[in-house]
Amino acid sequence: MARIGIQHPIIQAPMVGPRASLAAAVTAAGGLGSLACATFGPDDVRTEAAAIRAVTDGPFNLNFFCHTPPDPDPARAEAWRAALRPHYLELGLDPDAPVAFANRAPFDKTMLDTVLDLAPRVVSFHFGLPAPDLLAPLRQAGILVLASATTTTEAQWLEAHGADAIIAQGAEAGGHRGMFLTNDLATQAGTLALVPQIVDAVGLPVIAAGGIADGRGVAAVMALGAVAAQVGTAFLFCPEARISHAHREALSSARSHDTAITNVLTGRPARGIVNRVMREHGPISPIAPAFPGAAAALQPLRVTAEAKGHGDFSPLWSGQSAALARPCSAGDLTRALIFEADAVLARLRSR
């Protein structure tokens, strides 16, 4: 963490939805704030980075997806629209109106130039790493590169292909699984099992992610050998996250067994609170279009439902530890995670 230049080994997980206000608050409190840029164009990234820098001159992380966009599959898209048709009719929407393309683009040359210009301390990737010609310039510029692994095989691949640190993403984690060398959900490992195995498998520093929402979890992953904890869901409870009413309501009552990994919301496996679309079409559906296609036909349903205050068709991303979280400012949470972890370790040593 010395290389990143943060006081506390706490990384706020990048999450689509929250913007600069959350990242800035975490960085200002001594952690590493992160901005999920998957749905942003270059101008959005510039705007949000400037907003962070207006608050703090500390380090922050710009996060990108690096999936391969799928070939068009009109038959599958049509099947998906047909499956959703009853919901369109129920909500008074035209099931035959054209839908916009789902806006999650992989990291590309234009974004590389933007990032080099902005020069964040850290860039992180999900779904592997970008091609060498997109990665090397970041490293040459001295930007630290983090990337997510869900297996030891993925961690070793990331080490061989230029990551500076590995985010070991256990199955508890909310949002998209970073898996990129396997698509077998049945064999994905929990954080407690995954972190020490990745620590043993690579020479790079390992950051733990998945199920960490209070100081007990932070202390636990440190014991497993992680150098830092990446925390997502707990930060969604902070006012700086500015999530939807439906998402906040769902999070506030979620227990450990209220989430599942689903592909119906975007086409890639991601963990969220079980809602109507997951119950009625998933959690795993063979007809959900490939990422990010499944999101397209859901968008009109989502917007209409959220306007009525419910999240039946929204990604209610959450890890399995929402019940451990509590509403407080992001700065207070960053500091509390560390204070609590230290207290836990002090108690254990005095046994």
Place this chain on the structure above:
Amino acid sequence: MARIGIQHPIIQAPMVGPRASLAAAVTAAGGLGSLACATFGPDDVRTEAAAIRAVTDGPFNLNFFCHTPPDPDPARAEAWRAALRPHYLELGLDPDAPVAFANRAPFDKTMLDTVLDLAPRVVSFHFGLPAPDLLAPLRQAGILVLASATTTTEAQWLEAHGADAIIAQGAEAGGHRGMFLTNDLATQAGTLALVPQIVDAVGLPVIAAGGIADGRGVAAVMALGAVAAQVGTAFLFCPEARISHAHREALSSARSHDTAITNVLTGRPARGIVNRVMREHGPISPIAPAFPGAAAALQPLRVTAEAKGHGDFSPLWSGQSAALARPCSAGDLTRALIFEADAVLARLRSR
């Protein structure tokens, strides 16, 4: 752990297969040895308990299943036999020969009398708790009752129905999921997420299980608030476990992503190393007969395959942390888990 009377907060998980030699070695080393009695009749339990007591006068744990045996379902049994028919033919077995009933009986009055007579310090249950008239006499005799929970709801139920401590079984755990108030595998939580939520949900001591195979894991679950760690897979590497050649071979090369939860081996969800029967018929099959029925038609295949040295049709139970384990005596492992955990905590406190 003071109530149990063990020196080290390490519980050897009960596992069908290993017998008195493993439990005795763990108890003799200061942990709590456990004997899985699910496939035993009363005489077997007496024999094994006597074998433990011939080695040590320390406390041990007798473990029982308390499922409700399923109603006969000849159509499903027939469909399962039909699905396995090609394997019978391939191995030169008669696919129409009758098979024995799968021998996993729930805890009953005869077993209660046996246990009261043997007076172990601890009894533990999987799949809930037995009926009140079978449970109350154990408690009246001063025997401590442990039971497994996979959700906070199950933990609260166990607390309300007479457990003395809760085993929080995370999704990493090998062998049968203890789930009994839910059958939804998609929402089962990892150890890191589950343990602190159960600690917060009940007033009883919580024992962590799932993915713990070295001192890092022990230290981690202590940080999460557990009073003890239940360790299974790592003890299968000990010579005292006396597992099959096929099982030992599979364990020795298993990585975090080589196991899955399957119902094809017994009819109830259980985690094991992915083998041929899981790949070709599961990991989850709608036609696998209800527990323990699925095991019956597999038994001839299993015996024949194991005689040839492979585990294509065997339950190769394993949690997700087999790669953290190493062959050593069970006594050495019991002590090493604690020494390592203390070293981890000392290192963290001196940061």
